[in-house]
Amino acid sequence: MRFIKGHGTENDFVILPDPDGRLDLTAGMAARLCDRRAGVGADGVLRVVRTKAAGEPEVEALAGDAEWFMDYRNADGSVAEMCGNGVRVFARYLVDAGLAAPGEWDLATRSGLRRIVLGESGDVSVDMGAPAYQGGGEAFVGGRAYEGKRVSMGNPHLACRIDDPVAALDLCRAPDFDQAAFPEGVNVEFFRPVGDNHLEMRVYERGSGETRSCGTGTVAAAVAAAIGSAPDTPAGGGIPQGEWTVDVLGGRLTVTLDGQTSYLKGPAVLVAEGEIRRDWLTEGRSVR
Numbered sequence: 001m002r003f004i005k006g007h008g009t010e011n012d013f014v015i016l017p018d019p020d021g022r023l024d025l026t027a028g029m030a031a032r033l034c035d036r037r038a039g040v041g042a043d044g045v046l047r048v049v050r051t052k053a054a055g056e057p058e059v060e061a062l063a064g065d066a067e068w069f070m071d072y073r074n075a076d077g078s079v080a081e082m083c084g085n086g087v088r089v090f091a092r093y094l095v096d097a098g099l100a101a102p103g104e105w106d107l108a109t110r111s112g113l114r115r116i117v118l119g120e121s122g123d124v125s126v127d128m129g130a131p132a133y134q135g136g137g138e139a140f141v142g143g144r145a146y147e148g149k150r151v152s153m154g155n156p157h158l159a160c161r162i163d164d165p166v167a168a169l170d171l172c173r174a175p176d177f178d179q180a181a182f183p184e185g186v187n188v189e190f191f192r193p194v195g196d197n198h199l200e201m202r203v204y205e206r207g208s209g210e211t212r213s214c215g216t217g218t219v220a221a222a223v224a225a226a227i228g229s230a231p232d233t234p235a236g237g238g239i240p241q242g243e244w245t246v247d248v249l250g251g252r253l254t255v256t257l258d259g260q261t262s263y264l265k266g267p268a269v270l271v272a273e274g275e276i277r278r279d280w281l282t283e284g285r286s287v288r
């Protein structure tokens, strides 16, 4: 089975072309692929499937608007609603493989349609949709509490502003959080303003651990930073405006908030391709 390896600001993915939806990708298979010692190694898997063959009725309903569906899986095999770096790498793959033209078009995700803008090469921009600010929350690292803002980008985030350099954080273990506030788990961002509309950020992702970047997380951090300067913003209230530069461990992303929606822009790189042994991948499970 063919695979491609790619990354967006070092948030890395195994891309599996499965246009007709023939691969029954189990959680175990995704986790094996992402294993950095016994597998290919990645933060997540991007299965490339035609929307009409997604195998999920809510997604297949988008087939008239988007030819391709990003089936995203975390490194532990769990399914997530959205991945901001993933959609950009996915789009770069489609153009590289001749499955989509450079320009503007929609991709289907579990969070709905996402509009992509990209050229023959270079950065990929995506309309990430309207962030939903849901009020305050708390994360705990090494027994210390960090106040944060809950922001849904289709997937759940808790973005915590900190005063010390993000490099000083010990993220060897998953931050603790209020399970009742996040029954589906949460991605936890720690950000520090380092200039005008300029943040540095680290993230501990649900299902993947600490990663070197998280696209949805950078938008959540920008929203939390903007709300921090407008503390009267009510949960469910309007989306702040502005352009933010967010430095992550793996590079730099740009987030634009325009009061209606959010945009994420940055690099998306394809680095290798090869063949996965089907017997190893499926380990006796069905491939239709």
Ligand SMILES: N[C@@H](CCC[C@H](N)C(=O)O)C(=O)O
Pocket (backbone or CB within 6 Å): 011, 044, 074, 079, 080, 081, 082, 083, 084, 085, 086, 155, 156, 187, 205, 206, 207, 208, 211, 213, 214, 215, 216, 217
């Ligand atoms: N790295 C991604 C987010 C991937 C999903 C996340 N771990 C979750 O479970 O919600 C991004 O770039 O947005």
